[in-house]
Amino acid sequence: MKDYVAVTLAGVPNVGKSTVFNALTGLRRHTGNWTGKTVDCAVGYFDRGGKHFSVSDIPGAYSLFTHSPEEDEAKRYILEENSDVTVVICDASSVERCLVPFFQIGEATDRVAVFVNLCDEAKKNGISVDLRMLEDRLGVPVVGGSARWGDGIDKLVSVCADIADGKISPSPAKADYGDAENVIARLIETGMSRWEAVRSICDAPENFGYPDAKALRDRVAESTAAACKAAARGTVTREKSDRPSRNEKIDRILTGRLTAFPIMALLLIGIFFLTVKGANYPSEGLWTVFSFVLRHLKSALEAACLPPSLISFLCDGVAGTTGWIVSVMLPPMAIFFPLFTVAEDLGYLPRVAFDLDRCFKGCGGCGKQALCMCMGLGCNAVGVSGCRIIDSKRERLIATVTNSFIPCNGRFPTVLTLCALFFTGSGRSSGLVSAAVLTLAVILSVTVTLLTSLVLSKTVLKGRPSFFTLELPPYRTPNIIETVKRSVLDRTLFVLARAVSVAAPAGAVIWLLSNISIGDTVILSAITDLFDPVGRIMGLDGVILTAFLLSLPANEITLPVMIMAYTASGTLSDQSDVLFIGEVMRQNGWNTLTAVCTLIFTLFHWPCSTTLLTIKKETGSIPVTVFSALLPTAIGAGLCAAVTAISELASQVLHRIF
Amino acid sequence: MTEKKDRLSQMAPGEKGRVSELFAEGSFRRRLQDAGFCPGEEVVCLMRSPLGDPTAFSIRGCVIALRNGDASLVSVEAEYPR
Numbered sequence: 049m050k051d052y053v054a055v056t057l058a059g060v061p062n063v064g065k066s067t068v069f070n071a072l073t074g075l076r077r078h079t080g081n082w083t084g085k086t087v088d089c090a091v092g093y094f095d096r097g098g099k100h101f102s103v104s105d106i107p108g109a110y111s112l113f114t115h116s117p118e119e120d121e122a123k124r125y126i127l128e129e130n131s132d133v134t135v136v137i138c139d140a141s142s143v144e145r146c147l148v149p150f151f152q153i154g155e156a157t158d159r160v161a162v163f164v165n166l167c168d169e170a171k172k173n174g175i176s177v178d179l180r181m182l183e184d185r186l187g188v189p190v191v192g193g194s195a196r197w198g199d200g201i202d203k204l205v206s207v208c209a210d211i212a213d214g215k216i217s218p219s220p221a222k223a224d225y226g227d228a229e230n231v232i233a234r235l236i237e238t239g240m241s242r243w244e245a246v247r248s249i250c251d252a253p254e255n256f257g258y259p260d261a262k263a264l265r266d267r268v269a270e271s272t273a274a275a276c277k278a279a280a281r282g283t284v285t286r287e288k289s290d291r292p293s294r295n296e297k298i299d300r301i302l303t304g305r306l307t308a309f310p311i312m313a314l315l316l317i318g319i320f321f322l323t324v325k326g327a328n329y330p331s332e333g334l335w336t337v338f339s340f341v342l343r344h345l346k347s348a349l350e351a352a353c354l355p356p357s358l359i360s361f362l363c364d365g366v367a368g369t370t371g372w373i374v375s376v377m378l379p380p381m382a383i384f385f386p387l388f389t390v391a392e393d394l395g396y397l398p399r400v401a402f403d404l405d406r407c408f409k410g411c412g413g414c415g416k417q418a419l420c421m422c423m424g425l426g427c428n429a430v431g432v433s434g435c436r437i438i439d440s441k442r443e444r445l446i447a448t449v450t451n452s453f454i455p456c457n458g459r460f461p462t463v464l465t466l467c468a469l470f471f472t473g474s475g476r477s478s479g480l481v482s483a484a485v486l487t488l489a490v491i492l493s494v495t496v497t498l499l500t501s502l503v504l505s506k507t508v509l510k511g512r513p514s515f516f517t518l519e520l521p522p523y524r525t526p527n528i529i530e531t532v533k534r535s536v537l538d539r540t541l542f543v544l545a546r547a548v549s550v551a552a553p554a555g556a557v558i559w560l561l562s563n564i565s566i567g568d569t570v571i572l573s574a575i576t577d578l579f580d581p582v583g584r585i586m587g588l589d590g591v592i593l594t595a596f597l598l599s600l601p602a603n604e605i606t607l608p609v610m611i612m613a614y615t616a617s618g619t620l621s622d623q624s625d626v627l628f629i630g631e632v633m634r635q636n637g638w639n640t641l642t643a644v645c646t647l648i649f650t651l652f653h654w655p656c657s658t659t660l661l662t663i664k665k666e667t668g669s670i671p672v673t674v675f676s677a678l679l680p681t682a683i684g685a686g687l688c689a690a691v692t693a694i695s696e697l698a699s700q701v702l703h704r705i706f
Numbered sequence: 707m708t709e710k711k712d713r714l715s716q717m718a719p720g721e722k723g724r725v726s727e728l729f730a731e732g733s734f735r736r737r738l739q740d741a742g743f744c745p746g747e748e749v750v751c752l753m754r755s756p757l758g759d760p761t762a763f764s765i766r767g768c769v770i771a772l773r774n775g776d777a778s779l780v781s782v783e784a785e786y787p788r
Contacts, residue, residue, distance in 0.1 A: 111740040142767030145742055262735075266728075269739035273747075295769075299753060299762075308756035402771050406757035409773060415760070439733075515734040515776050517741060520762055520769040 052093070052100035053212040058126050058153060059137035060146050061108025062521050064165045068137055068195040069105035072205070076534060077105060080392040082419065083519040087436040089125055096205045104131065107436075111272075112152040112243075126153055132212040135204065137163045140170035140177050140192070141522065144280035150186065151272050154220025156243035159211050161218065163204050164192040169524065174287030182283045188218035196527065223275035225268055231256050295522050302396070308403045315396075316490060319387045320483035324464055327379035328479075334375035342367055357563065365559025365612070366552050372608035373551040377461045378543045384457060386535040388426055393526030397422050401518055409513050411498045412505025414443040416518065417450075421497065424454035425490075428659040431456075432666055440514035446501050448663055449676040452655035453497045453683075455489060458603040462650050463489055465607060469630040470643035493651055496683065543604070550602040558598070558612045572613060586685055587645030587692035589637065596649065601657050606650065641695050645688040652684030714763065715777035717751035723782035724748055730779040742766035743780055 055072075057065045061083040070077055073092030079085060090105045106125045126134060134153050138146035143164065154160050164177055183190040189207045193200015210216040222242070225232065228249060235245035246268060249256050253264040301307050342363055349359045391397070397419055405415025416438050424431030431451040438444040455463060464482055472481040505511060562572040572594075579597075580590030595610035611629050614636050633642075654677040655663070664673045717723060725747045730738055742765040743749070750764040760771040772780075 110737065145766045145768060148740055262731075265736070266739070269736060270744050273739060273742065273744045296752065303753060303756060303762075305754075305756045402755050402760065402762065403757070405755060405771070405773070406759045409759070415771075513773075515730070515737070516760065516771075516773050517737055517776075518760070518771040520771060522769075 052102050053133065053209060054102045054104070054131045055208050056104045056106065056125060056131040056134045057137055058106060058134055058149055059108060060110050060139075060149060062519065063108070063137045063139040063146055064195055065108060065137050066105050068135075068163060068165060068201070068204075069103055071195040071198050071201045072101070072103050076538075080389075080397070082392070082395060082398045082521060083108065083437070085392075087433055096202075097209065099209055101205070101208070109149060111148050126156065131159075133159050133161060133208045135161050135163050135208065137165050140164050140167045141173060141175055143177055143182070143284050144276045147186075147276040147279055148272055150220070151223045151275050152243065154188070154222065155246060156241055158218055158220060160188045160220050161204070161207050161211060162186060162188055162190045163195075163200065164190060165195050167192045168194040168197070168199070169522070173293070176285050178283045178285075182279065185221060185279045185283065187221045189216060221275070221279065223271045225271045228258075228264065228267065298523055299399070299520070302399050303403055308399075312400065312403065313487060313491075315391070316487045317480075317483045319384065319391070320486045321479055322387060323380050323384045323460070324482045324486075325479040326383045327461075327464070330379040331375055334379070335371070338371040338375055342371065360563075361556070361559050365555045367555075369555025369558070369605065369608045369612055370547050370551045372611070373547040373604055374544065376465065376607070377458070377604045378540065378547075380461045380464060381457050381543055382536050382539045384460060385426060385539045386532040389531050389535045390526050390528060392422075393524065393531055395521045395523045398518060398520050402520060405516065405518070407498055408501070409516075411502040412443075412509075412511065412513060413446050413498075413501040414438045414440065414513065415516060417443070417447040417497075417501070420447045420451055421454045421494070424451045424456060426457050428452045428454070428456045428655055429662040432659060432662045435666065440511075442505070442509050442511045443514065445667065445672065446504050446509055448667060449504070449672065449679055450497045450500050452659055452676065452680050453493045453500070453652060455493060455651050456603065456656075458656070459606075459650050460486065461604070462607050463647060465629070466643050466647055466650075469633070470638075470640055489647070489651060496652065500679070500683070546602055546604065551605050551608065554598060554601070554605050554609060555612065558609055562613065576613065585692065586649070586688035587641050587695075588649065588688065589642070591636070592642075592646055592649075596653055599656075600654065603650075603656050641692065645691060648687050648691065649684045652680045652687060654678075654681050712781055713778045714749065714751075714772070714780040714782050715761070715774045717749075717761075717763075717782065717784060719751050719753050719761075721784055722748065722750045723784040725780060726783050727781045728779065729781065730776070734776070734779075738780065741770050742768075749782060 057068055059065055062085070064079070066077045066079040066086050069075070069090065069092060070079065073094045075090075075092045077086075077090055077092075086105065086107050088107065092103050092105070094101050094103070104125060109123060112123050112126065125131075134157060136146070136150040136153060138150075150160065150162060162182070164179060164182070167177065170177065177192060179190045179192045189211070191200050191204045191207055193203070195201060207216070211218060225246070231249060232242065232245045235248060236242060240248070249258070250265050250268055253259075253261040258264040302311060345367070346359060346363045349362070350356075400422060401415045401418040404418045408415050408417050417435075419437065420431045420434045423434045428451050431454065432448055435444050435447045435451065438447055463486055467482045467485045468478065471485060472478040558572070561575065562570055564571055566574070576590030576594050578590065579593040583589045583593045591613045592610060595606050595613060598609050599606040607629070611632055614632050654660075660673055660677060663676050664670065667673065714725075725743050725745055727745065728735055728738055728743060747765060752762040752764050752769060754761045755771070760773045761777060762769050762771045763777075
């Protein structure tokens with residue numbers, strides 16, 4: 049016998065399964081107010097009342113007759129994993145539609161309970177659910193509450209324990225399939241579960257004496273819908289109101305014909321502005337502290353009579369790069385991410401997909417690609433696995449290979465720093481200008497994504513747009529303090545971990561490359577000289593290209609590596625200002641054109657190794673992974689070369705004229 | 707007054723109707739049924755996307771957006787403006 053109770057959380061998308069999971073286990077699985085936030089399964093453990101529990105959080109599924117891979121995953125879990133209790137989670141505001149999986153799961157197993165989540169929100173909207181009556185109708189225990197506040201969770205746990213112990217034996221209500229029931233009964237006698245019987249009939253109705261397959265499948269689907277309706281009738285009461293709901297009012301503005309796009313742009317600018325402004329001070333502070341510590345560390349090591357090259361290796365190489373990442377990269381990331389999470393919790397992201405779908409449709413893609421792109425702003429690897437929400441394989445591939453066009457969080461700081469150095473200066477309005485430049489960068493990324501999608505769907509990924517259903521969830525007030533607190537902490541730890549695991553080794557490698565010579569040539573300069581001709585065509589130089597190559601493990605380190613390579617012979621640590629790098633760059637021949645090309649190449653080059661691995665995992669195809677690396681690189685190189693050629697041509701023409 | 711409107715895609719924001727028939731096939735048919743688009747179900751056209759397509763419908767207590775091409779595969783009987 050197992051020594052723990054295995055609970056599976058199931059239900060339609062966006063009813064708060066992950067929130068219930070978090071409430072049960074005390075874990076912090078990412079949640080968001082949109083359909084498809086959770087695309088993989090997670091297992092957590094907890095103890096309650098001397099019992100061990102395991103909980104599986106699975107992606108939402110509208111039905112077990114599945115459509116997309118993430119729903120397949122859910123089906124596999126419910127039907128094949130041996131769970132002791134399956135909890136069907138419902139949204140109190142829309143119990144009826146949430147019951148579809150209940151009737152299907154109830155055909156596969158008797159050990160089912162129902163948790164009616166979001167009761168507080170429903171109550172606010174004048175909707176109440178008679179839990180007792182619902183329990184009678186469904187034949188299984190029904191618990192109500194609100195997982196966000198931990199409400200009803202204890203009761204749910206004890207119900208699960210009772211079902212597992214056999215103290216409660218639920219007998220889930222069944223949908224009535226009319227004249228198919230005879231056949232189902234016959235099949236059950238042969239040892240099939242009711243679910244298997246229904247499934248067999250639907251798969252091949254002609255074998256069971258139903259020549260009209262469509263009619264039979266319709267009957268099954270409609271009987272299930274009718275069962276849901278019957279169960280919800282009378283148990284759910286709504287206060288009638290003629291006024292448009294708060295949701296409709298907000299939607300009228302956020303998706304209005306004239307207001308939708310300006311608001312989207314303003315929101316982006318706003319988020320970026322807060323990021324830029326907010327990041328300045330912590331960045332400077334961290335750098336001051338860091339260079340102070342480094343100076344003292346250095347003199348301490350010197351006093352200890354360590355060899356100068358070792359001191360330089362540790363301080364300039366390893367510690368220098370790490371300190372750089374932490375002070376320049378961490379603050380913007382730790383500010384952007386929480387802001388983004390708040391927008392996500394509000395329920396704004398599906399509206400972006402709704403507003404933009406027409407563009408994607410025109411380019412042969414799916415509007416949900418916009419959701420993957422939004423996630424890509426945070427992290428491209430997350431964006432790539434988010435592509436599972438797209439039903440059609442072709443559209444999913446398009447979204448996957450184009451995801452890295454969207455600059456992820458790890459690339460913002462590079463863009464921001466370059467903007468500050470070469471375009472906006474550090475005047476009073478610089479924050480706003482930087483934010484606008486960053487917004488333009490995102491718009492450029494979106495444009496290139498759309499164009500590439502168009503080209504792909506006309507060439508290698510030929511096909512017509514498939515069907516599209518997108519759920520627009522109600523707006524929910526995010527728990528701002530909790531969200532911000534959690535995601536700042538998450539981000540900080542994440543960046544610090546990356547700084548140690550990626551930046552420190554990279555710093556070591558760069559230092560070694562720039563301090564070891566073969567014959568008369570320093571290795572690093574041999575490498576950068578090798579790339580220099582290619583770099584020049586693209587308006588870059590060998591060092592910049594080398595830096596991009598070395599930052600394959602993490603985009604955050606591009607700038608620090610670049611600076612390390614430029615200053616390899618001297619030292620970094622005498623500077624007290626983060627922006628001294630502008631000096632370094634100009635001394636090494638940077639001009640506005642170099643900055644523009646570096647910006648373009650930051651947006652469009654190979655995805656980081658984590659993203660590539662994710663693409664490999666999701667598509668299971670090495671050719672696709674290689675293609676996803678080559679495509680953005682080719683586009684970036686092409687754009688840079690074009691910009692360089694045009695600017696040279698322009699300067700020659702100007703030269704002739706004057 | 708009742709005005710005869712055939713397809714879901716022909717409904718204007720604010721109009722209300724009942725689903726009468728589905729013309730979609732295969733997995734899209736099933737997805738529509740699971741979302742609540744079954745004969746007799748009440749559906750309200752809420753709003754169009756700023757670019758004119760897709761359109762959001764309220765059905766069975768939730769809001770679902772369909773592209774106009776897809777929505778034309780659902781026939782409705784319009785009842786009355788809200």
